[in-house]
Amino acid sequence: xxxxHGARHFACSYLPEFESGxxxxxxxxxxxxxIGNNAVNxxxxxxxxxxxxxxxxxxxxxxxxxxxxxxxCVSISGKDHQIxxxxxxxxxxxxxxxxxxxxxxxxxxxxxGCVIWITGLSGSxxxxxxxxxxxxxxxxxxxxxxxxxxxxxxxLNRDLSFKAEDRAENIRRIGEVAKLFADSGVICIAxxxxxxxxxxxxxxxxxxxxxxxxxxxxxxLQVCEARDPxxxxxxxxxxxxxxxxxVDDPYEPPLNCEIVLKQMGDDCPSPCDxxxxxxxxxxxxxxxxA
Amino acid sequence: xxxxHGARHFACSYLPEFESGxxxxxxxxxxxxxIGNNAVNxxxxxxxxxxxxxxxxxxxxxxxxxxxxxxxCVSISGKDHQIxxxxxxxxxxxxxxxxxxxxxxxxxxxxxGCVIWITGLSGSxxxxxxxxxxxxxxxxxxxxxxxxxxxxxxxLNRDLSFKAEDRAENIRRIGEVAKLFADSGVICIAxxxxxxxxxxxxxxxxxxxxxxxxxxxxxxLQVCEARDPxxxxxxxxxxxxxxxxxVDDPYEPPLNCEIVLKQMGDDCPSPCDxxxxxxxxxxxxxxxxA
Numbered sequence: 128x129x130x131x132h133g134a135r136h137f138a139c140s141y142l143p144e145f146e147s148g149x150x151x152x153x154x155x156x157x158x159x160x161x162i163g164n165n166a167v168n169x170x171x172x173x174x175x176x177x178x179x180x181x182x183x184x185x186x187x188x189x190x191x192x193x194x195x196x197x198x199x200c201v202s203i204s205g206k207d208h209q210i211x212x213x214x215x216x217x218x219x220x221x222x223x224x225x226x227x228x229x230x231x232x233x234x235x236x237x238x239x240g241c242v243i244w245i246t247g248l249s250g251s252x253x254x255x256x257x258x259x260x261x262x263x264x265x266x267x268x269x270x271x272x273x274x275x276x277x278x279x280x281x282x283l284n285r286d287l288s289f290k291a292e293d294r295a296e297n298i299r300r301i302g303e304v305a306k307l308f309a310d311s312g313v314i315c316i317a318x319x320x321x322x323x324x325x326x327x328x329x330x331x332x333x334x335x336x337x338x339x340x341x342x343x344x345x346x347x348l349q350v351c352e353a354r355d356p357x358x359x360x361x362x363x364x365x366x367x368x369x370x371x372x373x374v375d376d377p378y379e380p381p382l383n384c385e386i387v388l389k390q391m392g393d394d395c396p397s398p399c400d401x402x403x404x405x406x407x408x409x410x411x412x413x414x415x416x417a
Numbered sequence: 418x419x420x421x422h423g424a425r426h427f428a429c430s431y432l433p434e435f436e437s438g439x440x441x442x443x444x445x446x447x448x449x450x451x452i453g454n455n456a457v458n459x460x461x462x463x464x465x466x467x468x469x470x471x472x473x474x475x476x477x478x479x480x481x482x483x484x485x486x487x488x489x490c491v492s493i494s495g496k497d498h499q500i501x502x503x504x505x506x507x508x509x510x511x512x513x514x515x516x517x518x519x520x521x522x523x524x525x526x527x528x529x530g531c532v533i534w535i536t537g538l539s540g541s542x543x544x545x546x547x548x549x550x551x552x553x554x555x556x557x558x559x560x561x562x563x564x565x566x567x568x569x570x571x572x573l574n575r576d577l578s579f580k581a582e583d584r585a586e587n588i589r590r591i592g593e594v595a596k597l598f599a600d601s602g603v604i605c606i607a608x609x610x611x612x613x614x615x616x617x618x619x620x621x622x623x624x625x626x627x628x629x630x631x632x633x634x635x636x637x638l639q640v641c642e643a644r645d646p647x648x649x650x651x652x653x654x655x656x657x658x659x660x661x662x663x664v665d666d667p668y669e670p671p672l673n674c675e676i677v678l679k680q681m682g683d684d685c686p687s688p689c690d691x692x693x694x695x696x697x698x699x700x701x702x703x704x705x706x707a
Contacts, residue, residue, distance in 0.1 A: 226548040226549070226551055226552045227548075227551040227552055227555040227561065231555060232555075232560060232562075235555065235558065235560060236560065258516040258517075259516070261516055261517040262516045262517055265517040265521060265522075265525065268525065270522060270525060270526065270560075270601075270602065271517065272522075272597070272600075272601040274597070282593045282596060282597070282623070283590060283593035283594060283597070300573055300590075303572045303573035304573060304594055304597065306572060307562070307564070307572070307573070307594065307598075308597075308598075308601070310562075311560075311562040311598070311601075311603060312560065313601060313603070333572070
């Protein structure tokens, strides 16, 4: 199983054009595919050599473009710009490439789309950082959007409860939406407790390498509980909320996140200072330019 | 049941500040609430008069800000900037206001966030229009993002099948995501068959008045079937796809959509011409400026 990549000018063009034009490897949105021999034969970029060689060329180009692997499948038609694919639950889906792509949008915005995923206990300051970050970036002329676990529960995820499987689905959907925002060129700030490593890593896997920036609010439970800005720890200790992270449900700290923001004792940086740490990271990694 | 509105500078500020500052009515994201008397009493903007009078002031301000009604409930604390709310399935949710709001993002982008919802039969040219539209708007320096029914099924909606309830859920989720994009300031182009009026109207109801622009691709079934760009009509006629819109499932044309794009006989406008019709509409309604 391998992923397919496309050339940039492939977007909304036809394969005959693709055959003759220069090949600039990039990812085809976030579509995930495997490729059969027929598809390989139909793809202009793989003419010459036997099918096995052609496949290996595609795989190499894909590896170079850091594309993804999944259990989805696809067949690529050489007749037009459409890619037929199927996945577990739906079939007859056509992946439409847009004429304006992520690169174009990033050029317009003079920034690179990415996801800043802020994780930590309730009361650790996730939302405060998200706000400070959006202010700091906006003042630099950058477009951000905050996806907040609670906010999204009022709309997209209003059908989900707080039971284990629904919490996982809540995070999965927010990860998918964050991916769309990053693809749109926006710097998407997701602010969620997201206590399980597995769920966070699942969201990370949706994004191209580097575009998922995990920020861990490393604040001791006692500090969060002493703050208790929403009064939720009190309710959890009184047994009025079940399965509350840190009280009767575990929080799994990240093992390899991009940024750790420690707050302990007297050494408590201001929200603005913390935001600047994240902004410096973005600047250094080139996300604040196209 | 009424919806709550906030003042623009309310975002990320505290109520004591709120009490003294000027009141600029605007919507608080898309939170949907009812307000109890305690909340009304706690809100600085409603001091003076009895509870009934204070409520009516809030309701009036809300009406002026064209806010929404639902069955959600909320209690507003006067102590800080948080709004506790509950809905059918989840509780202990806090609605976080962002420090950078929709108006700020629109100012940055020099456009107004909205949803262009393209509906029509398979083969009616929805995706083609979406592409032409994104090209046309991008060339004017406007930020767009296409949500395509098929694309989203590869990610956010990969757990959904094509059975009736899943199709409705597919459209609901895309409507919710489109709402988030519009809130982010992006001109979101949703391209879906969305055959049922009820589902489309559900998405319309999520957006502020005017921000949901329904575009009907009015192309006769015979024309779509003759084009059959994906070969799906052929499969449906052969009984290999069940419940295919136009073949063995109904399409309910919009009754009061904003734009109808007719294609019949020799009078078939080009994708660019159709895109220009939509762009003129956006221009006229002020969506192409902040």
